[in-house]
Amino acid sequence: MILCFRIRWAIGLVVALFMVSCTAGASDPSDSVATTPAEPVAPAELAVTPAPTGLAQLQGTATVEFVVNGESVVVEVDGTQAPITAGNFVDLVERGVYDGTVFHRVVREPQPFVVQGGDPQSTDPSVPVQQLGTGGFIDPDTQEKRFIPLEITPAGAEQPIYSQTFESAGQTVKPALQHTHGAVAMARSQFPDSASAQFYFALADLPFLDGSYAVFGYVTEGLDVVDAIQQGDVIESAAVIEGLDNLVTE
Numbered sequence: 557m558i559l560c561f562r563i564r565w566a567i568g569l570v571v572a573l574f575m576v577s578c579t580a581g582a583s584d585p586s587d588s589v590a591t592t593p594a595e596p597v598a599p600a601e602l603a604v605t606p607a608p609t610g611l612a613q614l615q616g617t618a619t620v621e622f623v624v625n626g627e628s629v630v631v632e633v634d635g636t637q638a639p640i641t642a643g644n645f646v647d648l649v650e651r652g653v654y655d656g657t658v659f660h661r662v663v664r665e666p667q668p669f670v671v672q673g674g675d676p677q678s679t680d681p682s683v684p685v686q687q688l689g690t691g692g693f694i695d696p697d698t699q700e701k702r703f704i705p706l707e708i709t710p711a712g713a714e715q716p717i718y719s720q721t722f723e724s725a726g727q728t729v730k731p732a733l734q735h736t737h738g739a740v741a742m743a744r745s746q747f748p749d750s751a752s753a754q755f756y757f758a759l760a761d762l763p764f765l766d767g768s769y770a771v772f773g774y775v776t777e778g779l780d781v782v783d784a785i786q787q788g789d790v791i792e793s794a795a796v797i798e799g800l801d802n803l804v805t806e
């Protein structure tokens with residue numbers, strides 16, 4: 557009975573993560589998903605998916621500091637395993653996109669799950685609370701919402717898999733970056749390439765999310781602050797304090 561409850565709980569949380577992710581109403585990005593292999597294959601046998609071009613990339617690591625409730629949360633962002641996901645995040649931090657945004661979703665019951673925030677529209681008090689979780693970053697150069705592909709590197713692989721979950725890619729190994737307590741990952745809709753600006757902190761080890769969502773870093777200081785975040789708490793500021801020179805924009 558306990559095992560069945562845990563399975564139902566995990567499935568329910570994954571569905572919920574889809575439903576409140578950042579791209580409701582977006583054009584269908586699933587056209588870019590590659591064909592699913594018929595049989596599971598090892599990393600070396602996977603067809604090479606070229607990395608998308610025209611997106612910011614982090615070539616190395618960077619350190620980001622959030623201030624939440626007057627306290628510091630430090631995140632080590634890993635561009636070695638998730639260059640586009642990490643590059644997008646660092647670029648948005650540097651642009652000030654996260655300053656003043658709200659953590660619109662906190663799930664701790666029946667077990668600790670995630671703290672989710674980063675919806676740019678949450679800085680506008682006139683936006684209804686029920687609408688939070690549907691916004692993304694509007695690029696001022698194009699006036700269009702920026703999307704990034706799902707990007708997950710298998711452990712031991714030289715490059716990420718793009719636009720596919722591990723399940724759809726037939727991948728059987730674990731990701732290089734996993735959903736341990738304090739992991740930071742991108743929220744998205746049910747479409748793999750629908751992440752934009754929203755991210756979440758893992759409040760516990762969440763292995764059932766591995767291979768489906770893109771982890772791009774870990775909290776290195778202030779995990780107790782993250783664990784105490786409540787729905788409606790604000791990111792007072794976010795700044796790149798180290799590694800900005802590793803950010804490459806095209």
